[in-house]
Amino acid sequence: MQTxxxxxxxxDATRVFQVENHLFRIHDYLLTRESLFFERMFSLPQPSKxxxxxxxxxASCCDGSSDDNPILCHDKLDAFRALCWAxxxxxxxxxxxxxxxYVDITRLLSIAAIAHKYEFTSLEEWSISVIRSHWMAxxxxxxxxxxxxxLIWTLGDIQELVFLSLxxxxxxxxxxxxxxxxxxxxxxxxxxGNSTIVQRTLTFADGLSSQRLRALAYYYTLRRFGLxxxxxxxxxxxxxxxxxxxxxxxxxxxTHLTNDQRRRLMHGLWSLVSLRGTYSLAHIGCADVxxxxxxxxxxxxxxxxxxxxVGTSLDxxxxxxxxxxxxxxxxxxxxxxxxxxxxxITKVHLYLQAGQRKFAPESYCPENAPTxxxxxxxxxxxxxxxxxxxxxxxxxxxLNTISAFTSSLHLGQWGTxxxxxxxxxxxxxxxxxxxx
Numbered sequence: 001m002q003t004x005x006x007x008x009x010x011x012d013a014t015r016v017f018q019v020e021n022h023l024f025r026i027h028d029y030l031l032t033r034e035s036l037f038f039e040r041m042f043s044l045p046q047p048s049k050x051x052x053x054x055x056x057x058x059a060s061c062c063d064g065s066s067d068d069n070p071i072l073c074h075d076k077l078d079a080f081r082a083l084c085w086a087x088x089x090x091x092x093x094x095x096x097x098x099x100x101x102y103v104d105i106t107r108l109l110s111i112a113a114i115a116h117k118y119e120f121t122s123l124e125e126w127s128i129s130v131i132r133s134h135w136m137a138x139x140x141x142x143x144x145x146x147x148x149x150x151l152i153w154t155l156g157d158i159q160e161l162v163f164l165s166l167x168x169x170x171x172x173x174x175x176x177x178x179x180x181x182x183x184x185x186x187x188x189x190x191x192x193g194n195s196t197i198v199q200r201t202l203t204f205a206d207g208l209s210s211q212r213l214r215a216l217a218y219y220y221t222l223r224r225f226g227l228x229x230x231x232x233x234x235x236x237x238x239x240x241x242x243x244x245x246x247x248x249x250x251x252x253x254x255t256h257l258t259n260d261q262r263r264r265l266m267h268g269l270w271s272l273v274s275l276r277g278t279y280s281l282a283h284i285g286c287a288d289v290x291x292x293x294x295x296x297x298x299x300x301x302x303x304x305x306x307x308x309x310v311g312t313s314l315d316x317x318x319x320x321x322x323x324x325x326x327x328x329x330x331x332x333x334x335x336x337x338x339x340x341x342x343x344x345i346t347k348v349h350l351y352l353q354a355g356q357r358k359f360a361p362e363s364y365c366p367e368n369a370p371t372x373x374x375x376x377x378x379x380x381x382x383x384x385x386x387x388x389x390x391x392x393x394x395x396x397x398x399l400n401t402i403s404a405f406t407s408s409l410h411l412g413q414w415g416t417x418x419x420x421x422x423x424x425x426x427x428x429x430x431x432x433x434x435x436x
Contacts, residue, residue: 001021002018002021002022002023002067002070003021003022003023004022004023004025004067005022005023005024005081005084007081007084008024008025008026008081008084008088009023009024009025010025010026010027011025012027013025013026013027013028014026014027014028014064014065015027015028015031015042015064015065015071016064016065016066016067016069016070016071017064017070017072017073017080018070018071018072018073019073019075019076019077019080020076020077022077023067023070024080024084026084026087028042030087030088031087034087034120034121034123035118035119035120036119036121037118037119075114075117076110078107078110079110079113079114080114082107082108082110082111082114083110083111083114083115083118083120083123085107085111086111086115086120086123086127097130098130098133100134100137103130103134105131105134105153105157106156106157108127108130108131109127109131109157109160109161109164111123111127112124112127112128112131112168113160113163113164115127116164116167116168124168124170125170128164128170128171131161132171132175135153135161135175135178135179136175136178138153139182140178153182155186155192155193155197155201158179158182158183158186159183159201159204161179161183162179162180162183162208162213163208165179165180166208166209166210166213180213180216184216184217184220186201187201187217187220187221187223187224188220188221188224189224190225194253195253195255195256196256198221198224198253198256198257199253199256199257199258199261201217201221202217202218202221202257202261203258203261204217205217205218206260206261215268218261218264218265218268219268221265222265222268222269225253227269
């Protein structure tokens with residue numbers, strides 16, 4: 001049975017919309033003035049169709065002229081109410097959205113999404129602007145709001161922002177990067193949510209249009225449960241095995257995942273272990289014609305200490321993050337860290353080629369290595385803007401490359417290797433790098 005909405009059914013209005021089982025009666029001029037979509041829709045004499053999952057109407061029936069002929073909108077009730085609020089809100093109510101004491105972030109997110117869908121350009125820009133100001137106050141460089149108040153950003157809020165950042169081109173790169181960072185931080189932090197949340201998060205990621213973000217969600221899930229740390233380095237013929245994998249193998253969080261999600265996680269984990277098994281940090285060293293320090297004891301000792309500290313890590317992304325931090329702090333000679341960056345990227349590139357994967361790091365340019373290395377050695381204790389950008393780009397490329405292992409593409413028969421109850425490279429050795 002249809003119910004007239006208590007707040008947004010105006011008897012003097014001209015258009016009736018049905019959303020779920022609720023009827024809304026809205027003034028024409030508010031819709032056509034603000035929305036190109038509705039301006040086109042109401043100006044066409046012939047039957048007109050809305051966007052996918054949007055509003056539909058015909059000239060002969062369901063034209064919105066009465067309760068018996070409403071325009072059907074396939075939106076969520078709360079989302080359409082949010083749009084109505086934005087159309088009819090008073091100046092004070094609009095102004096209050098800038099105050100963290102009164103702002104309704106969930107409603108603003110709904111406004112941004114539905115405004116983008118129906119081409120309410122000014123509403124879209126306003127809502128994104130207000131959301132961004134609150135976000136940057138909480139997570140930006142200042143990390144402090146003007147009033148001292150902080151908002152509680154739920155995982156649902158952040159995921160909605162992730163989705164919007166992929167759909168709305170006007171969201172700037174800095175905002176997008178911050179949104180992505182906070183989303184991945186939530187995924188990797190075991191304090192946020194339970195096993196059900198993990199499954200829902202991966203399900204959300206599976207529906208994203210960005211393969212890179214889908215892959216990163218799985219990569220950071222491995223981080224969350226500490227599966228990117230090896231029990232040993234594999235020296236002396238020992239098999240490489242992720243730390244605590246056996247106890248996680250039948251754990252509650254893993255059983256909540258779908259079969260496809262488990263396969264993607266295991267495929268990504270196996271790929272990282274395989275890569276790590278062919279890569280030794282100990283062999284990088286400080287060998288460069290531009291090294292003014294030569295192969296001195298200082299370099300060797302610093303590298304040995306660093307290699308011992310990170311030698312059992314599968315998390316190549318964190319290795320690079322740590323490398324950049326060490327280089328900025330001047331804790332290690334610049335050339336060592338540059339060699340680390342270049343050698344990891346080179347190894348990943350060769351590994352991908354061996355597996356016949358069609359993924360080449362865009363920033364991988366080995367011919368540039370001597371020039372970049374020379375600049376690093378000239379300034380071993382200070383990281384210039386140019387080098388920070390180049391190494392930062394390399395770290396980003398590598399993280400994206402590694403995360404690509406966990407994508408749903410090129411799974412082949414790899415996932416079936418993990419059908420057993422234990423994870424060892426003894427069984428994995430039967431699996432080849434190629435999809436034979």
